[in-house]
Amino acid sequence: MERGDLDRLLRRLRGVVGDSYAFADPYEVRLYQYDASPETALPDIVVIPGTAAEVAQVVKICADANVPITARSAASSLAGGTVPVKRGVVITFARMDRILEIDAENLRAVVEPGVVNLALSQALKPHGYYYVPDPSSQGACTIGGNVGTNAGGPHTLLYGVTVNHVTGLELALPSGELVQVGGRKAGAASGYDLTGLFVGSEGTMGIATKIWVKIQPLPPVQKTLMAVYPDVETASNAVSAIVRSGILPAAIEMMDKLSIQAIEAASHAGYPLDAGAVLLLEVDGVPGLVEELGERMAKVCRESGASEVRVARDEAERQALWKGRKGAFSAMGRLSPDFYVMDGVVPRTKLPETLARIAAISARTGFKICNVFHAGDGNLHPLVLFDAFKSGQYEAVLRIGDEILKLCADAGGSVTGEHGIGLEKRENIRYVFSDDDLEVMDRVRRVFDPLGLMNPGKVFPGDVLEGSAPLKPPNHARRRAAASAGGDEIWV
């Protein structure tokens, strides 16, 4: 952007949000160039609006000036969803973090996009309710971002992902309008389901400024089991056996040997270091029932080759088991300076052969690959370990990622289960969709955003979405810092 244009735009934006909430200082905007993916790009201006009306005005001003807009909240996107590859304005929701209403009578809550996922469930707990989707980053990621990516989490196996829990949205559209779609009532019968269409559109249709979500009564009891297997194949077959047994677990997670070692080094969750694979299983329900289901599940686990089944005896033990799983990605810093994570999905029954193929890729290329994933719904998270400072490694890892996503697609699966296409997988989307499929989606996109200003460069392949920026080399220094901290920077 020309200096003069930028100054004029900044002045107009400051007129809406105030001087301190819109800035273009190159030093200050640097903070907004990245998310949890390896890609980076500097925005021209960052705006921190305080209200929905301000968001709408900001969007209108940008649209009138033909300036790209990227919505960004916690920026925990692993797919580059919030990296402003076409520069322009980044809108961030740090100030719009209010829970507007808890309406237990109607089983709804109304929130602003910047509300942290876990903060909502914590606020609901005294009322006896919770918000179901629980991405592993739930301590940082926001409901607005969850709406953008249609976020999942371990407990979506039984209860569904974000879109199943959102009943209405207020949207700031590129036209400058603020429009409510859906709302508090249970069913959608007011024309097309724009709420459902918008969830998971990754910021390419507009910006959600208010969100109506379903809330659900807390289950009285939860029972968490850890089952230890000699290898991932036996554990994968056990997943199918559990599903076939008629038990509906709330979560089934798997960790392989390498991940277990990393997790144990970082958080001492109590996973056995000599295990080839560990399944983490959870059922919820009424007292009596969960014990019964726990026993049945333990039996199926043993019959399907588990050498040990351990049941969490109390909430502390349960939390310890989950802490290991939810901190798995951060723990990878113990094994490797860098890692690259994928989000492929395969039909549950294809897990054994898919994992075997991934192991073969690892053996062939010499790169270690860990697997920590949502086994119950076939959502894989292979992590390729590498060292970005070693020449050629990052490029090699991208090729491995591409190969893994292709084999997931070929197995009848998908290239993303919960992270989104973002910037990262916009070419891989061709593995699951034809030109015709993408053409229809692009037509729908243009209805909302005819000028292509909303989070440009995302979701669609470069040649479908004209003028996308080429991938830049990763920011090694930042990636290294996050990994060595071994803290909670990276989740999945």
Next chain:
Amino acid sequence: MGLKAHVATLPGQEISVEEQRRWHVDDLLPSRLMRPADAEDAARGLRLCDMTPAAVVTWGGGTQMRLGGTPRRYDVAFSTDRMSRLLEYEPADLTCRVEAGMLLRDLQEALLAQGQRLPLEPPHPDRATVGGMLAANANGLGRSRYGTVRDWVIGIAIAYPSGKLARAGGKVVKNVAGYDLMKLHIGALGTLGVIAEVNFKVQTRPQVEATLIAPFNTSAPAIDAGTQLARQYLAPAAAVVLDQGALKECGLTADWRWTLALKLEGYAREVEAARDKATGVIREAGGRVEGGDVPPRFWDAARDWSAPDAELVVVRAIVPLTAIQAIFGVLPEDSQVMAQPAAGLVDVRVAAGSAASVLERLRTVGGDQGQVIVATAPAAVKTGLDVWGPPPPGFPIMRALKQALDPNDILNPGRFVGGI
């Protein structure tokens, strides 16, 4: 002389007057019939209609044909009856892929053989098709517990007027690749494309099922008990509040005025606990739990009640749970009612003469957080009614979506919200 002149005659097979009557929509008759063999064939057929252009009404089982406005034009009946195959089904994955013309009953039978089911029960599964269920967003009585059609569809193939067959979603239960166009077509009444194939996730059948019948003297405590149960863990699989007339149609005669009927499902222990909880809530609300047997067809009849074959008017109010009582407050004496208090849904059979005034009253009471529509009505009554109510705030986008996907306005013109 362009292409249009070349294909000026209507596409499809010419049909007899008798056949035309079979494919009537309200008072309109088509002159042609198309029966595509599969998804690709449907896309090719639709392209011919678009080039003419010929107005198309897509047909499944026809159980929801009285929903929506009277079409502005109607040239071709586009029937999916030949597209009725189960294409893929892997029980261990809990997923399947079917052609849109498959009968719900046939799908459920295939799933039942593996101890599984699709927990969606739209009216008349022996005639309703999968595609019709999606297009009409037809849901049964289980919506508060199991969600609606949108929660079980994981992939879709749509034939568009452009002649393209395009897919969205996929075959796996968790998938965020690309736009969720399933949501766009569910409930769109076939105005954006013809649903050709559908991928579902399915579930294991519950271990145990039980029914509770609770008599009440007035409607208010019955509704209260029903909504109260929805807010608690162990929500019933179905909860309906019926008046005497509706109850009778479901095979039960009663000397009490109002009934709360609950269907409990799940593991044996869960159903036991749910029964205890429900009994407690019912007693607290001043009701009792009736002993005795429930007729075997009770839940099927309750499911079909809102889509009667007879030429009746059914008005449907969808409101927040807290607004149900107010809806009951303005129902006329001579109406019949079946409500789903846990889902915020009230179905009312009203006399043709009072339909317009009932609609107006319910819309006033329902307010801007609710919606009141005509679920079914004879053609003659419908012409005097605003069947969808005022278009919602996002309507300009909806119209633009229609324009983008069906630019020549050939799909079900005039039947949808706001005259789309």
